[in-house]
Amino acid sequence: MGDTSRIKNVARRVVEQYRQGNQMVVVVSAMGDSTDDLIALSRQITDNPSPREMDMLLSTGERVSSALLAMAIKSLGVEVISLTGRQAGIKTDMVYSKARIIDVDNDRLRAELANSRVIIVAGFQGLNEYGDVTTLGRGGSDTTAVVLAASLHADLCEIYTDVDGVYTTDPRVVPEACKLDTITYDEMLELAHLGAAVLHPRSVECAKHYGIPLHVRSSFNDNPGTIVKEETDLEISMVITGVTYTKNVAKLAVFGVPDQPGVAYQIFKKLADNNISVDMIVQSAMRDGINDISFTVTQDDLHKSLETVEETIKEVGAQGYTYNADVAMVSVVGAGMNSNPGVAAMMFGALAEENINIHMISTSDIKISCIVKNSDAEQAVKALHKKFALDKIDQN
Amino acid sequence: MGDTSRIKNVARRVVEQYRQGNQMVVVVSAMGDSTDDLIALSRQITDNPSPREMDMLLSTGERVSSALLAMAIKSLGVEVISLTGRQAGIKTDMVYSKARIIDVDNDRLRAELANSRVIIVAGFQGLNEYGDVTTLGRGGSDTTAVVLAASLHADLCEIYTDVDGVYTTDPRVVPEACKLDTITYDEMLELAHLGAAVLHPRSVECAKHYGIPLHVRSSFNDNPGTIVKEETDLEISMVITGVTYTKNVAKLAVFGVPDQPGVAYQIFKKLADNNISVDMIVQSAMRDGINDISFTVTQDDLHKSLETVEETIKEVGAQGYTYNADVAMVSVVGAGMNSNPGVAAMMFGALAEENINIHMISTSDIKISCIVKNSDAEQAVKALHKKFALDKIDQN
Numbered sequence: 001m002g003d004t005s006r007i008k009n010v011a012r013r014v015v016e017q018y019r020q021g022n023q024m025v026v027v028v029s030a031m032g033d034s035t036d037d038l039i040a041l042s043r044q045i046t047d048n049p050s051p052r053e054m055d056m057l058l059s060t061g062e063r064v065s066s067a068l069l070a071m072a073i074k075s076l077g078v079e080v081i082s083l084t085g086r087q088a089g090i091k092t093d094m095v096y097s098k099a100r101i102i103d104v105d106n107d108r109l110r111a112e113l114a115n116s117r118v119i120i121v122a123g124f125q126g127l128n129e130y131g132d133v134t135t136l137g138r139g140g141s142d143t144t145a146v147v148l149a150a151s152l153h154a155d156l157c158e159i160y161t162d163v164d165g166v167y168t169t170d171p172r173v174v175p176e177a178c179k180l181d182t183i184t185y186d187e188m189l190e191l192a193h194l195g196a197a198v199l200h201p202r203s204v205e206c207a208k209h210y211g212i213p214l215h216v217r218s219s220f221n222d223n224p225g226t227i228v229k230e231e232t233d234l235e236i237s238m239v240i241t242g243v244t245y246t247k248n249v250a251k252l253a254v255f256g257v258p259d260q261p262g263v264a265y266q267i268f269k270k271l272a273d274n275n276i277s278v279d280m281i282v283q284s285a286m287r288d289g290i291n292d293i294s295f296t297v298t299q300d301d302l303h304k305s306l307e308t309v310e311e312t313i314k315e316v317g318a319q320g321y322t323y324n325a326d327v328a329m330v331s332v333v334g335a336g337m338n339s340n341p342g343v344a345a346m347m348f349g350a351l352a353e354e355n356i357n358i359h360m361i362s363t364s365d366i367k368i369s370c371i372v373k374n375s376d377a378e379q380a381v382k383a384l385h386k387k388f389a390l391d392k393i394d395q396n
Numbered sequence: 397m398g399d400t401s402r403i404k405n406v407a408r409r410v411v412e413q414y415r416q417g418n419q420m421v422v423v424v425s426a427m428g429d430s431t432d433d434l435i436a437l438s439r440q441i442t443d444n445p446s447p448r449e450m451d452m453l454l455s456t457g458e459r460v461s462s463a464l465l466a467m468a469i470k471s472l473g474v475e476v477i478s479l480t481g482r483q484a485g486i487k488t489d490m491v492y493s494k495a496r497i498i499d500v501d502n503d504r505l506r507a508e509l510a511n512s513r514v515i516i517v518a519g520f521q522g523l524n525e526y527g528d529v530t531t532l533g534r535g536g537s538d539t540t541a542v543v544l545a546a547s548l549h550a551d552l553c554e555i556y557t558d559v560d561g562v563y564t565t566d567p568r569v570v571p572e573a574c575k576l577d578t579i580t581y582d583e584m585l586e587l588a589h590l591g592a593a594v595l596h597p598r599s600v601e602c603a604k605h606y607g608i609p610l611h612v613r614s615s616f617n618d619n620p621g622t623i624v625k626e627e628t629d630l631e632i633s634m635v636i637t638g639v640t641y642t643k644n645v646a647k648l649a650v651f652g653v654p655d656q657p658g659v660a661y662q663i664f665k666k667l668a669d670n671n672i673s674v675d676m677i678v679q680s681a682m683r684d685g686i687n688d689i690s691f692t693v694t695q696d697d698l699h700k701s702l703e704t705v706e707e708t709i710k711e712v713g714a715q716g717y718t719y720n721a722d723v724a725m726v727s728v729v730g731a732g733m734n735s736n737p738g739v740a741a742m743m744f745g746a747l748a749e750e751n752i753n754i755h756m757i758s759t760s761d762i763k764i765s766c767i768v769k770n771s772d773a774e775q776a777v778k779a780l781h782k783k784f785a786l787d788k789i790d791q792n
Contacts, residue, residue, distance in 0.1 A: 004437060004440035004441055005440075007441060008441065038460065041400060041460070041464060042463075042464065042467060044400035044401075045400055045403065045404065045464050045467045045468045045471065046467050046468065046470070046471035048471070049467040049470075049471075050466065050467060050470050052477070053463040053464075053466045053467045053470070053478055054463070054467075056459060056462065056463040056466075056478050056480075057459070057460055057463035057464065057467075059459075060456035060459050060460050063452060063453070063455075063456050064434065064437070064453055064456050066452065067438075067449040067450070067452040067453035068437060068438065068441050068449075068453065070446065070449045070452075071438060071441045071442050071445040071446060071449045071450075071453075072441045072442065074442070074445075074446050074449070075441065075442035075444070075445075081448070082449055082452050084452075084529075086527075087527055087528070108527070131482075131483060131504070132483070133480075
């Protein structure tokens with residue numbers, strides 16, 4: 001939701017679809033900068049606001065846009081009603097600011113749909129068992145949409161965003177990047193986790209769990225976007241679906257870790273206790289009864305991570321640690337790589353051709369990630385996109 | 397609620413009072429221009445928004461200020477919780493945008509007070525039996541405070557406003573105007589109805605009904621304000637408590653109205669059906685089997701009123717009508733005038749001395765109102781304030 005002209009535009013599209021005979025539940029996010037404005041207000045009051053009060057504050061943003069969108073739709077002659085998270089029956093756990101949806105009581109939703117009304121739901125929010133407002137944290141509005149689609153057994157969940165769909169890589173880096181017609185949930189999950197900001201992994205996980213197809217498309221135009229679903233329609237599944245990257249990552253390596261059960265647990269438990277999110281974790285093969293464990297964190301968390309690691313290495317009896325504060329993760333993703341053992345080699349080869357040094361490697365069934373110098377990231381993405389011929393894909 | 401610095405200021409005062417051992421429920425209004433900003437947003441969408449959606453939209457303003465005030469109080473080290481109208485148990489009728497409170501379920505309020513928490517309630521809003529948010533219309537936040545005070549059997553309800561209290565008249569017109577230490581509910585009601593903008597009549601009516609003393613005081617300083625209660629403490633009740641006026645009023649007179657039952661009903665029913673609020677109504681004594689009925693409306697409603705009256709006079713068989721689009725109502729108010737038959741004469745005399753012509757007169761037990769030329773209003777107020785020696789009152 002941008003400004004009121006964008007709201008009117010969304011209203012027109014909703015009305016069009018409604019008039020084609022669709023029952024519709026529309027989940028909205030807050031308008032433009034309104035969430036940031038509310039956060040700025042709270043900062044004027046205190047640096048350390050109560051999470052409960054923060055949720056009370058922030059949940060108003062989606063209410064405003066839901067009411068405005070309902071007004072806009074109504075003015076086009078269609079019956080419509082806005083519902084808060086509570087009214088939409090969204091019940092969450094007690095964790096303020098990043099609550100998880102535990103149940104949906106969809107009685108009211110069903111009743112309003114039965115009245116042929118379009119329903120606008122304020123996203124990103126629910127009610128906990130105290131009757132207090134909670135917000136769902138990052139990806140909350142998309143997740144609301146997916147959960148409601150699942151609860152109502154919707155045919156499709158459309159996610160309107162500011163891009164046309166899911167691309168083989170970031171078009172700002174590689175102008176030849178292609179929009180994908182379809183992608184599997186798992187591929188989307190890998191892409192989402194890797195910083196392709198189109199969809200939060202949480203909403204994709206949820207869609208996968210309930211088998212709800214997602215249609216990721218632009219709120220600015222009527223172009224078809226990308227369908228996220230279990231199996232793609234491609235006759236021959238593409239080996240690589242996309243190339244993605246996350247810049248400004250920090251890498252830590254703890255070396256000389258005793259090869260005993262529970263040591264990795266101790267390291268990462270302590271990091272988790274300090275609220276440090278660890279991304280890639282790599283443990284090299286044992287050598288002389290000791291291991292090296294490397295992992296990546298955000299640059300913001302580096303300082304806290306170093307303190308934590310310093311404590312831990314004493315406790316676990318590791319020899320020491322190193323870090324690099326300025327690296328990037330570059331990944332290729334594709335469900336087809338499973339059956340194509342040459343993908344990793346192709347990737348490393350492409351990076352070598354560009355003289356890009358690889359600091360760390362991690363692979364999963366559908367993804368290969370390399371840690372490289374931050375300043376090499378874009379060049380790596382371009383090289384990989386070209387190497388895997390993603391600029392020449394034919395999705396018929 | 398002005399800006400965040402004013403919120404911090406309110407927080408300090410709340411904490412001071414809390415530390416003196418008071419249990420406190422604080423009802424907040426929206427910040428500064430935020431309600432106007434929300435209305436402006438809705439206007440960008442449609443000129444004719446659904447009242448239900450408008451309530452959803454506008455109720456966010458008080459939620460924002462309640463959350464911010466709670467954060468500010470918490471940062472001063474006091475346990476506090478913000479509650480929406482719903483969470484405070486405020487149940488209203490179904491009339492969006494001007495709902496009336498029909499019940500308060502104060503379980504949550506009592507529980508939070510029992511936890512020694514300060515409670516911040518988002519004013520101006522409640523929940524109807526559909527579970528939808530309603531707003532209470534003008535005076536809604538003050539009324540919320542009074543109703544909660546009644547429900548919780550509070551000792552006192554303080555109303556923080558931008559003036560120091562209730563004055564004998566508008567200090568902008570009469571610099572000698574005195575702040576009143578006390579005033580009765582009825583006097584306050586007359587003053588409020590007459591445009592003294594300190595308290596909405598609705599909240600005063602409610603306080604009177606439940607016998608809740610109100611303390612009207614400034615949110616900018618710690619000066620004692622004005623106590624509104626059943627009986628004043630003055631040993632000898634003042635004859636006149638205040639002088640007030642409403643400018644920009646329009647006067648209509650329907651003349652030659654047949655003296656039959658139901659005619660006045662027909663006239664004012666039709667005005668009411670057209671949503672025209674009539675203020676003063678005067679019917680002169682019958683003469684030759686016909687009556688003249690005069691009344692006042694706001695200047696905004698004049699055009700619609702004239703159309704309505706034109707229709708009605710044909711139906712009821714009146715002879716015609718006149719109007720004056722530019723008059724003002726000047727009133728003296730005081731519970732003591734009941735036993736002082738000379739008050740009316742004094743009032744008319746004071747106006748005559750200033751050569752101010754009186755167009756209409758209406759009296760109640762505690763009020764005498766005169767309609768005068770708009771341009772005479774301030775002069776009339778000054779003369780009356782002086783005549784009744786309101787600049788010399790001694791409240792011991």
